[in-house]
Every structure is written in C-alpha cells, then in structure tokens.
Amino acid sequence: MRNISQPAALMFSVLKWGILFVVSLGLVLFFLLWLMLSSLGETTVYTEQNLWDYHSLTQDAIAQAPRITANYHFEFHNGDGYPSTNSIIFENARNVEALRDYLKSMGYQRDQSLTYGAEEWHRPGVPEANTFSIDYDPKTRQATLSMTL
Incomplete structure (x- = not known):
C-alpha cells in the first residue's frame, strides 16, 4: 500500500468534505424549492x-x-x-x-x-x-x- 504524504492527505480530506457540503447544500435547496413549488395554487x-x-x-x-x-x-x-x-x-x-x-x-x-x-x-x-x-x-x-x- 502506498503512503500518501501529509499535505496530500489534508487536501484529500478538504476535497472530500467540500464535496459532501456541496451535495448536502444542493439536496437542501432542491427540497426547499420542491416544497415551495408543490404548494403553488393550493x-x-x-x-x-x-x-x-x-x-x-x-x-x-x-x-x-x-x-x-x-x-x-x-x-x-x-x-x-x-x-x-x-x-x-x-x-x-x-x-x-x-x-x-x-x-x-x-x-x-x-x-x-x-x-x-x-x-x-x-x-x-x-x-x-x-x-x-x-x-x-x-x-x-x-x-x-x-x-x-
């Protein structure tokens, strides 16, 4: 197994958490938009x-x-x-x-x-x-x- 240098591991961790944040934010925004649009006209x-x-x-x-x-x-x-x-x-x-x-x-x-x-x-x-x-x-x-x- 190959060792990853400490700066590369830190960058991988930041990238992983950044992607998780963006996906979570996208899901929350999608849910809020769906919630708003689903009640139009009701x-x-x-x-x-x-x-x-x-x-x-x-x-x-x-x-x-x-x-x-x-x-x-x-x-x-x-x-x-x-x-x-x-x-x-x-x-x-x-x-x-x-x-x-x-x-x-x-x-x-x-x-x-x-x-x-x-x-x-x-x-x-x-x-x-x-x-x-x-x-x-x-x-x-x-x-x-x-x-x-």
Missing part, C-alpha cells in the same frame, strides 16, 4: 393551534384582526400567477362592524363604487398598500376578512 386551511402554518403564513394584519366569533379558522392561498391571499373566516357571525372599524383604524376606506359582492377596502393615496375585502353571507352567517398580498 389553499392551506389552519387554526392558531397549528403553530407552523399560523406563524409562517398569517400576515400581521390578519392575525391582529378582531375575533368576532369564537369559531374561526385561517386560509392562505398561494397565488399561481395572481396575488396570494390570506383570510380569517368566522362561523356564526352576526355582525361585521368590528371588522370595518378595524380596517378604518388602519387608514383603509371602503370602495363605494362596488355595489355587489364583497366589500373592497383600499388605503387612499397608497397604491402599493394591500387590499382587504369583507364578505358576509347572512344565510350561513359566515364572515370572511381577506387580505390580498
């Missing part, structure tokens, strides 16, 4: 008890929205070619006035030009601001506050 439904989804998907404005009922959940729809949305959906809601007051407190105004469908809320003079909508179905008593990102 809706994630979750509650505050699902800590990972709640803290990674919920926008601050949605997380801080007033809780108008005790029964609610969140949804995040990752836009596939269109903007993503984050929503909080309330069951058995009787009144959405607290949601309107919340949006007003953040400087948003209701778009009065829309006469049907969900209420659209915009921040005047700030075109890059997110858009909010409030949708209420009196038959099912389901209220939704959504934020378009």
